Amino acid sequence: MNKDQFDISIEEFDAPGETHEFSERYKKTRERNKQKYLYSRPQWQRITSIAAAAALFIATPFVVNAATDGELFERIWGILGKKDVEAHQELVYEAEKDSSYYIAYPARDYAELDPETAKALIGDCVQELSLSQEVDGTTITLLSAVRDNNSAVVALTLEKEGGVDILDYSQLDNEAKGAWFSEKSTFLFNIGYGGNLYVDLDKSTDDKLYCYDYVPLNTFGTGSLRMEIEQYPCTLGERDALLAEEYGSEQAQAVENGKKTTELRIPCEKRLGSTAFTNAGGGQIEMSPISMNIDMNTGLGLTPGQAYDPYSAYKIVITYRDGSTYTVLEHEYPDVYACDEYIDNTSYSCGSLDNEFLLIFNRLVDPEDVVSVTVNGIEYTR
Numbered sequence: 001m002n003k004d005q006f007d008i009s010i011e012e013f014d015a016p017g018e019t020h021e022f023s024e025r026y027k028k029t030r031e032r033n034k035q036k037y038l039y040s041r042p043q044w045q046r047i048t049s050i051a052a053a054a055a056l057f058i059a060t061p062f063v064v065n066a067a068t069d070g071e072l073f074e075r076i077w078g079i080l081g082k083k084d085v086e087a088h089q090e091l092v093y094e095a096e097k098d099s100s101y102y103i104a105y106p107a108r109d110y111a112e113l114d115p116e117t118a119k120a121l122i123g124d125c126v127q128e129l130s131l132s133q134e135v136d137g138t139t140i141t142l143l144s145a146v147r148d149n150n151s152a153v154v155a156l157t158l159e160k161e162g163g164v165d166i167l168d169y170s171q172l173d174n175e176a177k178g179a180w181f182s183e184k185s186t187f188l189f190n191i192g193y194g195g196n197l198y199v200d201l202d203k204s205t206d207d208k209l210y211c212y213d214y215v216p217l218n219t220f221g222t223g224s225l226r227m228e229i230e231q232y233p234c235t236l237g238e239r240d241a242l243l244a245e246e247y248g249s250e251q252a253q254a255v256e257n258g259k260k261t262t263e264l265r266i267p268c269e270k271r272l273g274s275t276a277f278t279n280a281g282g283g284q285i286e287m288s289p290i291s292m293n294i295d296m297n298t299g300l301g302l303t304p305g306q307a308y309d310p311y312s313a314y315k316i317v318i319t320y321r322d323g324s325t326y327t328v329l330e331h332e333y334p335d336v337y338a339c340d341e342y343i344d345n346t347s348y349s350c351g352s353l354d355n356e357f358l359l360i361f362n363r364l365v366d367p368e369d370v371v372s373v374t375v376n377g378i379e380y381t382r
Contacts, residue, residue: 070113070115070116070118070119072143072144072155073113073115073118073119073364074113074115074118075200075203075210075212076153076155076212077113077118077290077361077362077363077364078110078111078112078113078363079110079111079112079113080202081200081201081202081203082110082202083110084107084108084109084110085105085106085107085108085109085175086107087104087105087106087107087341087342087343088104088105089102089103089104089105090102090103090105090172103176104342105172105175105176105342106175106331106342106343106344107341107342107343107344108175108343108344108345108362109345110362110363111326111363113363113364117364117366118364121289121364121366122146122272122289122290122364124270125146125147125270125271125272126144126145126146127144127145127146127266127267127268127270128143128144129142129143129144129145129266129267131264131266133227133229133262133264135187135229135231135262136185136186136187136231137160137161138158138159138160138164138166138187139157139158139159139160140156140157140158140189140227140229141156141157141159142154142155142156142227142264142266143155143156143157145225145266145268146268146272146290147217147225147268147271147272148271148272148273148274148288148289148290148291149217149271149274149286149288149293150216150217150286150288150291150293150358151214151215151216151217151288151290151291151348151358151360152191152192152213152215152217152225152268153212153213153214153215153290153347153360154191154212154213154215154225154266155210155211155212155213156211156212156213157208157209157210157211158208158209158211159207159208159209160207161207162207163206163207164206164207164208164209165182165184165185166181166182166184166185166187166188167179167180167181167182167185167197167199167209168180168181168182169199169201169209171201173199174198174199174201177196178195178196178197178198178199178214178348179197179198179199179211181236182236183235183236183237183240184235184236184237185235185236186231186232186233186234186235186236187229187230187231187232187236188229188230188236189227189228189229189230190227190228191213191215191225191226191227191228191266192215192216192217192225192226193216194215195213195214195215195216195348195350195360196213196214196347196348196360197211197212197213198211198212198213198214198347199211200212212347214347214348214360215348216348216350216352216358216360224265224266224267224268224269225265225266225268226263226264226265226266227263227264227266228261228262228263228264229261229262229263229264230259230260230261231259231260231261231262232255232258232259233254233255233258233259234255238255239255242255243255272288272289272290273288274286274287274288274367275287275288275367275368275370275382276382277370277372277373277380277381277382278380278381278382279298279299279300279375279378279379279380280299280378280379281298281299281300281301281378282298282299283295283296283297283298283299283300283378283380284298284380285373285375285380287365287367287370287373288367289361289364289365289366289367290360290361290364290365291358291359291360291361292328292358292359292361292365292373293356293357293358293359294313294316294356294357294358294359294375295355295356296308296310296312296313296351296355296356296357297354297355299378300312300313300375300376300378301378304355307355308351308355309351310349310350310351310357311331311333312333312376313329313357313375313376314329314330314331314332314333314336314337314339314376315327315329315330315331315337315339315374315375315376315377316328316329316330316359316373316374316375317330317373317374318365318370318372318373319370319371319372319373319374320369320370320371321369321370321371326345326363326365327343327345328345328346328359328361329343329344329345329346329349329359330342330343331343331344337376345361345362345363346359346360346361346362347360347361347362348360370382
């Protein structure tokens with residue numbers, strides 16, 4: 001087998017306009033999970049049938065105290081429960097087509113986090129939550145949330161006696177686009193339009209999963225955070241089969257009509273502040289401690305088509321006052337840039353319909369400690 005013939009990176013695997021052929025199961029699951037929110041729904045859709053949410057919540061400012069000892073911060077943005085990963089490739093076999101291909105997984109590294117530093121950067125904006133909803137025997141509990149203008153990070157648990165079975169998850173899923181909803185589940189949920197649902201394998205048990213959802217908000221950042229739960233009268237696998245094979249049929253319509261939608265508002269109105277960085281051509285980056293949003297339209301020398309494609313940003317590096325650097329992203333760009341290693345030190349990244357590129361960090365960043373950001377060799381400064 002010629003290995004190069006089948007090489008594909010994680011970013012290419014989910015890129016728009018892709019020519020690779022994948023299994024019907026993958027394509028249906030990918031659509032169901034709405035992992036690429038910007039190409040699926042450009043704005044919040046009207047919900048026609050909302051069931052009352054049987055949930056009470058209390059929202060209070062988050063405080064790092066002796067009970068937590070900053071553990072939540074360290075698990076979301078530090079090294080607790082995580083380990084650095086070298087770039088590697090995995091061979092995937094498609095039984096339906098009797099063919100194989102390689103997927104390239106990027107190198108990832110994590111940074112130690114001082115809880116007091118974290119508290120100073122984001123503590124006033126983190127909301128501690130007590131918001132629960134039981135769906136088909138599984139209890140979803142939102143623990144905390146923090147947001148800026150473009151993104152949010154929500155900590156939650158999933159709990160079910162006898163084992164949580166609504167997700168397919170693994171270390172490789174955590175290295176890619178996060179956990180997937182199982183075909184055996186009767187429901188799914190999304191915060192915003194979906195991001196990276198990371199399962200903490202170190203802390204979780206079979207009966208209780210600890211998860212961190214890294215969510216893009218830059219298309220509808222003026223609205224409040226919400227969780228939308230869709231429950232069906234059959235499994236998601238059965239629903240997908242009906243929609244794919246008998247779309248428009250009476251049975252398929254009955255499944256859609258039987259869908260129950262519950263919307264939970266997440267009270268997290270206070271936002272992290274941001275700092276603007278500008279390049280010589282007038283292009284801007286908006287940076288907060290948890291993410292940065294790059295305007296791909298200006299100052300990078302990209303065509304409109306290139307600006308629309310986040311893959312055009314092939315190397316992004318943050319430089320701090322002490323001279324140290326944080327390589328946020330680095331990958332090859334055909335005929336333009338070659339590198340020794342594919343690196344992705346984000347928790348989630350995606351583009352928008354306005355040609356902006358959002359990158360949610362896998363560590364906390366103090367924008368006041370940042371001297372510059374370099375994108376494709378072009379420097380942005382304050």
